[in-house]
Amino acid sequence: MSARVKPYDGAVVCAPVTVPYARFSPESAHWWTGRALQALSQQTGLKPGDFDGFCFASFSSVPDTVVGMVQHMGLSPRWMDHIPTGGASGVMALRRAARAVQVGDAEVVACVSGDTNQIDSFRQGLTGFSRFSQDATYPYGFGGPNATFALITDNFMREFGVSREDFAKLCVAQRTNALSNPLALMKKPLSFEQYVNARAISDPVHLFDCVMPCAGAEAFIVTTPEKAQELGLSVARIAGTIERHNAYPEDAVQTRGGWGCDIDELWAAAGCGPQDMDCLQAYDDYPVIVAMQLADLGFCTKVDLPQFITENDFTIPGSLPLNTNGGQLSAGQAGAAGGFQNVTEGLRQILHCPLGDQIPEARRALISGFGLVNFDRGVCTGAAILEQEVLR
Amino acid sequence: MSEPLIPPKKKDPLLNTRAGHVPPALRSRAAKAMAARAGQGRFVLQACEDCAHVTYPPRDRCPKCWGALTWQDQPRGAVIEAETTIKASTDLFFRNHLPWRIGSARLDAGSMAIVHLHGDVNQGDRVRMEIKLDRGGNPALFALPEKETLNMADDPQLRVFTADPKYRRILVTDGRGPVGQAVAEALVKAGAKTVFLGNNDRLMRYPGQEQIEAMEGIEPVPLSIADSRSTEALAAQLGGRVDIVVNTAQHTRGGGVGFGGKLSDLQTGLDLEVSGLMRLAQAFAPAMSGRSDDGTNAAAAFVDVASIFGLSGKAGYAGAAAAAAARLSLIAGLRGEMAQTGIRVMSVLTGPIDDAWHQDIPPPKTAPVQIARAVVSALQQGQETICAGQVAKEIFGRWQADPLLTIREETQ
Numbered sequence: 001m002s003a004r005v006k007p008y009d010g011a012v013v014c015a016p017v018t019v020p021y022a023r024f025s026p027e028s029a030h031w032w033t034g035r036a037l038q039a040l041s042q043q044t045g046l047k048p049g050d051f052d053g054f055c056f057a058s059f060s061s062v063p064d065t066v067v068g069m070v071q072h073m074g075l076s077p078r079w080m081d082h083i084p085t086g087g088a089s090g091v092m093a094l095r096r097a098a099r100a101v102q103v104g105d106a107e108v109v110a111c112v113s114g115d116t117n118q119i120d121s122f123r124q125g126l127t128g129f130s131r132f133s134q135d136a137t138y139p140y141g142f143g144g145p146n147a148t149f150a151l152i153t154d155n156f157m158r159e160f161g162v163s164r165e166d167f168a169k170l171c172v173a174q175r176t177n178a179l180s181n182p183l184a185l186m187k188k189p190l191s192f193e194q195y196v197n198a199r200a201i202s203d204p205v206h207l208f209d210c211v212m213p214c215a216g217a218e219a220f221i222v223t224t225p226e227k228a229q230e231l232g233l234s235v236a237r238i239a240g241t242i243e244r245h246n247a248y249p250e251d252a253v254q255t256r257g258g259w260g261c262d263i264d265e266l267w268a269a270a271g272c273g274p275q276d277m278d279c280l281q282a283y284d285d286y287p288v289i290v291a292m293q294l295a296d297l298g299f300c301t302k303v304d305l306p307q308f309i310t311e312n313d314f315t316i317p318g319s320l321p322l323n324t325n326g327g328q329l330s331a332g333q334a335g336a337a338g339g340f341q342n343v344t345e346g347l348r349q350i351l352h353c354p355l356g357d358q359i360p361e362a363r364r365a366l367i368s369g370f371g372l373v374n375f376d377r378g379v380c381t382g383a384a385i386l387e388q389e390v391l392r
Numbered sequence: 393m394s395e396p397l398i399p400p401k402k403k404d405p406l407l408n409t410r411a412g413h414v415p416p417a418l419r420s421r422a423a424k425a426m427a428a429r430a431g432q433g434r435f436v437l438q439a440c441e442d443c444a445h446v447t448y449p450p451r452d453r454c455p456k457c458w459g460a461l462t463w464q465d466q467p468r469g470a471v472i473e474a475e476t477t478i479k480a481s482t483d484l485f486f487r488n489h490l491p492w493r494i495g496s497a498r499l500d501a502g503s504m505a506i507v508h509l510h511g512d513v514n515q516g517d518r519v520r521m522e523i524k525l526d527r528g529g530n531p532a533l534f535a536l537p538e539k540e541t542l543n544m545a546d547d548p549q550l551r552v553f554t555a556d557p558k559y560r561r562i563l564v565t566d567g568r569g570p571v572g573q574a575v576a577e578a579l580v581k582a583g584a585k586t587v588f589l590g591n592n593d594r595l596m597r598y599p600g601q602e603q604i605e606a607m608e609g610i611e612p613v614p615l616s617i618a619d620s621r622s623t624e625a626l627a628a629q630l631g632g633r634v635d636i637v638v639n640t641a642q643h644t645r646g647g648g649v650g651f652g653g654k655l656s657d658l659q660t661g662l663d664l665e666v667s668g669l670m671r672l673a674q675a676f677a678p679a680m681s682g683r684s685d686d687g688t689n690a691a692a693a694f695v696d697v698a699s700i701f702g703l704s705g706k707a708g709y710a711g712a713a714a715a716a717a718a719r720l721s722l723i724a725g726l727r728g729e730m731a732q733t734g735i736r737v738m739s740v741l742t743g744p745i746d747d748a749w750h751q752d753i754p755p756p757k758t759a760p761v762q763i764a765r766a767v768v769s770a771l772q773q774g775q776e777t778i779c780a781g782q783v784a785k786e787i788f789g790r791w792q793a794d795p796l797l798t799i800r801e802e803t804q
Contacts, residue, residue, distance in 0.1 A: 122482065123483070126482070127416045131420055132449045134416070134418050134419065134420070135419055135420050135422070135423040135450055136448070136449035136450070136505065137506055138483075139416060139526065139532065140494045140506045140508060140532070141478040141486050141494050141508070142415060142481045142482065142483035142485075142486045143476070143478035143480070143481055143492070143494070144482060146478070146480065147478045148506070150476035150478075151474040151476050151494070151495070151496045151506070152474070154476055154515070155474040158474075158515075200477070200479050202477065202479060202480065203476050204476075252473050252498050252504055253496050375449055375506075376504060
């Protein structure tokens with residue numbers, strides 16, 4: 001195994017921001033990104049000149065990368081990064097910003113993801129999503145990610161005996177959680193029957209397995225404990241993180257993600273285990289990926305998944321609160337911001353400033369990201385454990 | 393088994409015709425190289441020159457050792473590991489063709505692929521893979537049952553990737569010669585509803601006329617593609633119900649360039665074969681393009697039968713080879729244009745035809761019935777380029793390996 005990962009002393013996370021989502025927006029990714037920076041500024045009093053680090057994620061900012069965004073937003077950072085990994089971008093931004101702050105390359109890093117969703121931009125985005133998908137995935141019926149994940153789901157259900165009823169429990173719990181979140185796009189309760197009887201989109205993926213693409217932005221700040229104190233912000237510490245890309249390429253159909261390669265290091269670094277987590281904020285664009293994470297992150301084995309799902313309650317007052325804002329399934333998937341909401345929601349729960357209901361006494365959150373179905377499987381994975389440090 | 397196709401009813405002229413959309417056409421250069429080979433009916437994947445690893449999707453370097461990749465023929469077997477039926481799509485073409493089944497295939501050659509599924513193929517099945525070309529000319533992996541099933545070619549998903557003659561109405565341009573007659577007969581036997589058979593001089597009888605015109609499904613039509621007015625008149629009359637065009641026009645006359653060739657033969661040949669091809673395309677391509685997704689008898693293909701010597705030249709037949717070369721060039725151009733509208737453009741390459749105009753060439757020669765078989769096969773398979781007979785195959789093989797050497801061999 002590689003050299004032991006050093007702890008994240010000297011860096012803290014704070015100031016979670018969610019810009020209310022919109023199903024469709026005529027505005028640009030730049031507008032949504034600027035709106036998130038404005039919200040950060042309103043929460044902290046920081047101005048453009050006060051941010052010396054900027055970490056950015058977006059699918060719809062084309063032709064601009066972080067470079068164009070820095071000039072567009074009037075920033076002049078001494079450290080910046082662009083994270084093109086969608087659902088894994090939040091965890092990755094967090095790790096990179098933390099290391100930059102730790103070694104002094106930057107003192108105050110704004111981590112921002114913003115994406116718009118214009119009429120027809122989803123179809124256009126798919127057409128040129130990646131080289132492999134353009135050559136070898138989407139021309140096959142053009143079912144988009146629904147069809148690709150349907151193949152993964154079909155195989156996963158057969159392999160591990162997981163049923164639609166198991167997925168129903170996860171999706172229904174997340175909807176229950178979303179009902180307390182005023183910003184969630186889904187505002188009506190979802191019953192078990194509604195889930196099971198929903199129309200098929202691409203067998204075995206049905207309507208309530210799919211997220212609602214939307215426009216939105218998410219942001220948080222990584223800085224030093226001293227600076228956060230000066231600003232009067234509640235902070236969390238980073239107990240451990242992992243990241244892995246293109247793991248297990250030999251698997252015929254994806255049944256596991258890169259978490260499995262490094263999960264023992266994550267728990268060892270944090271000095272705790274799955275049973276110590278107050279909530280799990282997991283990537284949930286299709287419940288099969290939630291189930292995959294439950295096993296790969298160490299909550300249970302794959303074959304025990306049906307039993308684990310049956311025995312646990314995934315609502316906010318439950319035994320394992322899951323995606324407490326409703327997740328992407330019920331709050332909406334704002335492009336790359338969908339890969340940031342796990343960080344912001346986990347942070348809010350342990351800093352006790354949730355959008356909806358609070359998990360009582362929450363101190364530790366497990367954040368898990370999954371991103372970029374480049375061809376037939378998600379390539380990027382990451383996870384982080386955040387712990388409440390100071391409430392102010 | 394597949395549901396047998398139902399003969400299409402007469403079209404209601406008040407109904408709006410379904411627009412002929414083409415699936416997204418953006419592809420890498422490597423995918424285009426795959427298409428070029430798939431168009432010849434080959435099943436190819438990239439293999440590493442250094443470590444022999446076989447890879448898919450199309451890459452530009454080997455993922456095992458970063459060596460250079462070349463396209464190589466591969467075993468066609470595969471197993472379907474997972475499947476799904478797509479019931480919602482944002483693409484304008486596929487929306488009109490839902491539900492659409494795809495699967496994850498473990499290729500015997502060694503990699504995974506997402507593939508189109510024939511209706512008789514299910515999860516867990518062993519299958520036979522083909523690389524079809526889609527309506528836009530791009531490569532598409534298609535999983536077929538390992539063994540022939542009942543009405544297999546009628547599968548609605550498969551039919552999107554072919555131009556099967558079954559129930560289609562086909563124009564064959566020159567019915568006066570043995571090639572046109574053989575092609576027309578083979579198309580009728582392959583299930584064509586009607587073959588409109590061109591005759592450029594209705595006052596002159598021709599050999600085989602009574603027999604071919606008496607055949608059920610054959611409908612003689614006046615057509616001289618050397619004459620713009622004749623071509624346009626026929627298109628005005630039946631352009632909206634021609635689903636496939638097969639151009640069999642030939643004007644082969646012996647002779648060299650500096651020695652023994654007649655300028656008038658060259659001019660006549662160019663006018664019939666080259667200008668004639670353009671007349672035909674301009675008269676029929678637009679109407680066909682408007683009907684490329686029009687149900688069971690949607691317009692589907694434009695086929696040109698030309699001499700293989702268009703690739704290499706031919707000593708003693710310089711003018712005929714020049715006309716064939718120009719034809720191949722025009723056909724390539726037309727293929728690019730029709731790829732935007734969902735019509736396949738196919739080349740049938742022939743060796744010297746066993747007729748009165750190739751008396752000087754020793755056998756083996758290409759029989760009209762071999763050409764007919766190649767035309768039907770190209771349409772049924774959706775193949776872009778096909779060789780009729782052994783001579784054409786042999787020359788095509790040499791030309792692919794070394795074009796300049798082949799030109800030298802055929803002209804010196």
